[in-house]
Amino acid sequence: DTGVSQDPRHKITKRGQNVTFRCDPISEHNRLYWYRQTLGQGPEFLTYFQNEAQLEKSRLLSDRFSAERPKGSFSTLEIQRTEQGDSAMYLCASSPPAASYEQYFGPGTRLTVT
Amino acid sequence: ILNVEQSPQSLHVQEGDSTNFTCSFPSSNFYALHWYRWETAKSPEALFVMTLNGDEKKKGRISATLNTKEGYSYLYIKGSQPEDSATYLCAFSRFDKLIFGTGTRLQVFP
Numbered sequence: 764d765t766g767v768s769q770d771p772r773h774k775i776t777k778r779g780q781n782v783t784f785r786c787d788p789i790s791e792h793n794r795l796y797w798y799r800q801t802l803g804q805g806p807e808f809l810t811y812f813q814n815e816a817q818l819e820k821s822r823l824l825s826d827r828f829s830a831e832r833p834k835g836s837f838s839t840l841e842i843q844r845t846e847q848g849d850s851a852m853y854l855c856a857s858s859p860p861a862a863s864y865e866q867y868f869g870p871g872t873r874l875t876v877t
Numbered sequence: 878i879l880n881v882e883q884s885p886q887s888l889h890v891q892e893g894d895s896t897n898f899t900c901s902f903p904s905s906n907f908y909a910l911h912w913y914r915w916e917t918a919k920s921p922e923a924l925f926v927m928t929l930n931g932d933e934k935k936k937g938r939i940s941a942t943l944n945t946k947e948g949y950s951y952l953y954i955k956g957s958q959p960e961d962s963a964t965y966l967c968a969f970s971r972f973d974k975l976i977f978g979t980g981t982r983l984q985v986f987p
Contacts, residue, residue, distance in 0.1 A: 766920060796974065805881070805966060805977030806921075819973065854921070864909045864970050868921040 765789060767869035769855050775875045776845055783841045784872045788857030795838050796856040796866060797830055799823065806854055812838060845876045879903050881969050883978035890957050890985055897953045898981040900967030904948035909970040912941055912952055915980070916963045924952075924965075957985040 768787045776782050788795050794813050798806035809828070810820045814835040824830075827845075832838040842849055852873050856866040882901045890896050902910060909928045915921040925934045930945040938955045954961055964982045968975035 794973070798975075798977075803979065805883075805968075805979045806975075808974040808976070811973060863973065865923065865926060866911075866975060867923065868913070870918070870920045 767855055767857055767867055769853075769869040769872050771872055772870060773873045773875075775877065778845055778847060778876055780845055781841065781843045782845060782874065783839050784853055784855075784874075785837060785839050786855030786869060787837045788855070789859075789867055791859065792857035792867070793835070793860050794858040794863055795832055796858070797838070797840055798854040798856065800852040800854060800871075801850075806852075809840075842874075845874075847876045850874055850876045879969065879971060879976050881967060881976050881978040883965075883967055883981050885981060886979065887982040888984070890983070892958060892985055892987050894957050894985075895953065895955045896957055896983065897951050898965055898983075900950045900952070900978055902948050902950070902967070902969040902976075904945060906971075907945045907948075907969075910943055910945075910950050911968040911970070911975060912950070913966040913968065914963045915966055921966060954983075957983070959985045959987050961985050 770785045796811040797809040800806040810830050812832040827843045830840045852871045854871045856868045858866045884899050912924040913921040925941045927943040932943040941952045943950045962985050964980040966980045968977045
């Protein structure tokens with residue numbers, strides 16, 4: 764399968780714990796995006812990378828959130844000291860250099876904070 | 878504040894019915910409008926990307942139209958099948974990110 768992959772698919776954690784998600788984009792896609800979808804809402808933009816550079820962060824991304832893409836390939840999204848409000852589906856997408864407006868999504872990581 | 882609105886929020890139809898959804902978006906500084914289909918436990922799948930006013934695109938039984946001057950797009954499904962059951966999302970390109978509507982959840986009963 765050559766699509767965007769995300770790991771894990773599901774994560775249940777207790778409030779206050781740290782969690783980390785991984786996204787592997789489509790090979791040779793230079794842009795990588797993170798979105799979050801909460802119940803009843805559409806996906807909301809969190810941040811994006813062009814190669815290894817993080818170019819934009821949403822105000823939704825509090826200080827407890829950090830994203831990295833150290834070698835311009837896979838990316839990680841870490842949430843520290845999780846809160847119940849962090850429960851959501853976290854989606855990753857990537858886009859190719861020649862068509863940056865086309866975004867291909869992974870299946871998401873569903874986070875439940877108890 | 879940029880808002881993308883979709884209606885209806887949910888729809889239940891019988892197999893064979895045709896249906897359509899609406900997406901409204903800001904008409905200023907338009908760049909592209911996207912439709913995605915998102916089935917449970919799968920990745921959102923891109924259906925269409927439309928960039929020009931008057932664009933009409935078709936993929937099998939699904940088609941979409943775009944009016945950038947008034948800021949709306951329609952998605953049509955002809956002869957709905959149970960496998961069309963999914964959430965249909967539209968998204969507006971704003972610089973380097975997508976701004977999504979809340980989606981239309983379609984359920985097709987056999």
